[in-house]
Amino acid sequence: MLDAFPIYHWFHNGNSYSGAEGGMRYVIVPGKKADPADESGKKKIEFLTAYIWPGPWSIEHTAEEKIQSQEFDGNQQGLNAAVAWFHEMYTGEADRWENIPSILDCEPDR
Numbered sequence: 282m283l284d285a286f287p288i289y290h291w292f293h294n295g296n297s298y299s300g301a302e303g304g305m306r307y308v309i310v311p312g313k314k315a316d317p318a319d320e321s322g323k324k325k326i327e328f329l330t331a332y333i334w335p336g337p338w339s340i341e342h343t344a345e346e347k348i349q350s351q352e353f354d355g356n357q358q359g360l361n362a363a364v365a366w367f368h369e370m371y372t373g374e375a376d377r378w379e380n381i382p383s384i385l386d387c388e389p390d391r
Contacts, residue, residue, distance in 0.1 A: 283367050289357040292329060304381030305371050307333045308340060309363055311355065327355025331363040333370055336381045342389035 283302045291298065292311040299308035310332070313325040334340055334348040351366055353359035371378060 283364065283371060286360065286364055289355075289360045292355070292360065293327065301336060302367075302371055302378075304336050304378035305333055305367075306336050306340065306343075307331065307367055309360070313355075329353045329355055329359050329363055331366055333367065335377060337384040337387070338389045342391060344390035347390070 282300060286309075287296075287298060292309065295311055297308055297310045299306070301307070308331075310330045312328050312330060314328060315322050316324040316326045318324075330350055330352050332340060332348055332350045334343045340348060349370070351363070353363045353366075
């Protein structure tokens with residue numbers, strides 16, 4: 282469901298969130314990286330990485346070339362942008378998410 286996501290605090294605590302809309306699978310994964318403005322390298326900034334791929338398999342069993350990702354700021358605005366990206370990808374590439382085979386009718390890509 283592309284209309285029910287947790288607030289950013291969920292991701293701030295290190296939790297991922299995954300789901301599906303039609304044939305599109307998605308996950309948002311939080312991360313931390315060195316702050317380029319901090320010369321000591323000790324300060325970290327949070328970010329979110331959003332992934333989408335066609336079903337029916339999990340991301341671990343889907344060919345890498347079928348997976349798309351984008352990085353967003355680690356805050357509520359970044360989460361809102363990630364959700365907007367999901368909507369854009371779902372509606373903008375509608376053909377990609379149709380006619381997804383059943384998990385019973387196909388083998389994993391990897």
